[in-house]
Amino acid sequence: MKALLKYGLTTIVFMAYSCTSMAQNKEFVINALADKYNTGKYTDIYGMLTDDFKKQAREEQITGFFSNNLKAQLGNIISWKADGADNANYVVRFENGKLLLKLYVDKDNNISGMQWLPYKEKIVAIEKSTRASMTDNPMKTELQLYVDSEVVAYLNDTVNSGLSIGVISGKKIESYHYGEVEKGSGKLATNETIYEIGSLTKTFTGILLAHAVNEGKMKLDDDIRKYLNGSYTKLEYAGKPILIKHLANHTSGLPRIPDNLEVQQSYDENDPYRNYNKAMILEYLKNLTVATEPGGKMEYSNLGVGLLGVILENVYKKSLQELVNLYINRPAGMKNTYFAKAGDKNFNVAKGYREKDGQLTPYWHLGDMKAAGGLRSNLVDMISFLKANMDDINKDFSLSHTPVPSKNDGNVGFCWMLAKAPQQRTLVWHNGATFGFTSFCGYIPEKKIGIVVLSNSGNSVDEVAMQLLKQLSEK
Numbered sequence: 001m002k003a004l005l006k007y008g009l010t011t012i013v014f015m016a017y018s019c020t021s022m023a024q025n026k027e028f029v030i031n032a033l034a035d036k037y038n039t040g041k042y043t044d045i046y047g048m049l050t051d052d053f054k055k056q057a058r059e060e061q062i063t064g065f066f067s068n069n070l071k072a073q074l075g076n077i078i079s080w081k082a083d084g085a086d087n088a089n090y091v092v093r094f095e096n097g098k099l100l101l102k103l104y105v106d107k108d109n110n111i112s113g114m115q116w117l118p119y120k121e122k123i124v125a126i127e128k129s130t131r132a133s134m135t136d137n138p139m140k141t142e143l144q145l146y147v148d149s150e151v152v153a154y155l156n157d158t159v160n161s162g163l164s165i166g167v168i169s170g171k172k173i174e175s176y177h178y179g180e181v182e183k184g185s186g187k188l189a190t191n192e193t194i195y196e197i198g199s200l201t202k203t204f205t206g207i208l209l210a211h212a213v214n215e216g217k218m219k220l221d222d223d224i225r226k227y228l229n230g231s232y233t234k235l236e237y238a239g240k241p242i243l244i245k246h247l248a249n250h251t252s253g254l255p256r257i258p259d260n261l262e263v264q265q266s267y268d269e270n271d272p273y274r275n276y277n278k279a280m281i282l283e284y285l286k287n288l289t290v291a292t293e294p295g296g297k298m299e300y301s302n303l304g305v306g307l308l309g310v311i312l313e314n315v316y317k318k319s320l321q322e323l324v325n326l327y328i329n330r331p332a333g334m335k336n337t338y339f340a341k342a343g344d345k346n347f348n349v350a351k352g353y354r355e356k357d358g359q360l361t362p363y364w365h366l367g368d369m370k371a372a373g374g375l376r377s378n379l380v381d382m383i384s385f386l387k388a389n390m391d392d393i394n395k396d397f398s399l400s401h402t403p404v405p406s407k408n409d410g411n412v413g414f415c416w417m418l419a420k421a422p423q424q425r426t427l428v429w430h431n432g433a434t435f436g437f438t439s440f441c442g443y444i445p446e447k448k449i450g451i452v453v454l455s456n457s458g459n460s461v462d463e464v465a466m467q468l469l470k471q472l473s474e475k
Helices: 002-006 026-038 042-046 051-056 059-074 142-155 198-215 244-248 278-287 302-316 320-332 367-372 379-390 395-400 462-473
Strands: 077-082 089-094 097-105 111-118 162-169 172-179 194-196 375-378 417-421 425-433 438-444 449-455
Touching: 026 042, 026 059, 026 077, 026 097, 042 059, 051 111, 059 097, 111 462, 142 162, 142 172, 142 462, 162 379, 162 462, 172 379, 198 244, 198 302, 198 320, 198 367, 198 375, 198 395, 198 425, 198 438, 244 302, 278 302, 278 367, 302 320, 302 367, 320 379, 375 379, 379 395, 379 438, 379 449, 425 462, 438 462, 449 462
Parallel strands: none
Antiparallel strands: 077 089, 089 097, 097 111, 162 172, 162 449, 194 375, 417 425, 425 438, 438 449
């Protein structure tokens, strides 16, 4: 079960503030930071910041960031080491992954700025691997050459197999494919190649919720029990119930994964949700004790969004596939985005390869948790999806990008993540991961630029996507 906990939202963080002179003993600072982080003393970390830093970040932002974005997803810090001659960069190893920390301190050893970024292992090889050389990228323009440089580092890692990338910049759309749809096949992906998109599915569920709100079928402040058959007396904390909006912005207090997942019939750890059904979801909720007040702390929950999908089906008396077809696929012009079912025989699906060793891994089927991560799609559809969101093609798409009311910072829309990009721009994004596939979809509305990256490897594509967005945003 522990290995499953990482799948869902991968941490992407950008925190940059004005920097002053370097401290003489930065090791002291990062040691103290790691110690306070591991012991949960997040308020003490806030106390380590300079006054200028504090003016730009409230205490609850900092404490929530370390608690929800880092600790909840990556666990404790295991070790750290300097990465670069100037000692400004550190590779920080957590229990469940690594991040690159850019740390800036003043002469008094106070933190004046920091960035936490996805960490990309340095590739020793200078020449492209055979797989990295397989591409339809013409490599003529500056952008095409930059795409190639980012992809080479990803595919020179023999664990990884292939990538499909879509770029929207203003009215211009480009697509690229790299590597293999099946290792050893020599076959390059096309715009029609199908990938699992994992938790990117949640953004579809968010748009469906926005549609229900716009139609007056549901209200964000509705008690979720209004839409569930049966009695669920425990789905509240100190008399405060879980509301629909809490499912959408991950503040419900529901766990990431239900504890009864492994008791499903024919449980398979390589396809962990396959037979997890509505009856098991509802039985689990009847016996669950909510440990925190709903609407408070953000804690990413596959269960919460899976439950939201069940509620949407109850409200509309239609399957999620029907709802996606009606309110997303059709208006966005998408024809090949669908929920996987056991026994599917679509031979255009890429093979997926697991993160730890690059070995072939089974496809995922999400059972009745499909709203949290069960969709498959291809690049042509995902570019259409990205464009529909960037253009706010109707009021459902538009509403889904607005912050859901929260006691915290309002940095989650209708399942979309809303982050601050450089120069006070907004990054609307989400990513996805199953055991054999990773994905990213995001855009900066002020710059009219967006990226889709699909991979048939379990290694994150976040670094590739974020670097491409950074390159485009600087033009």
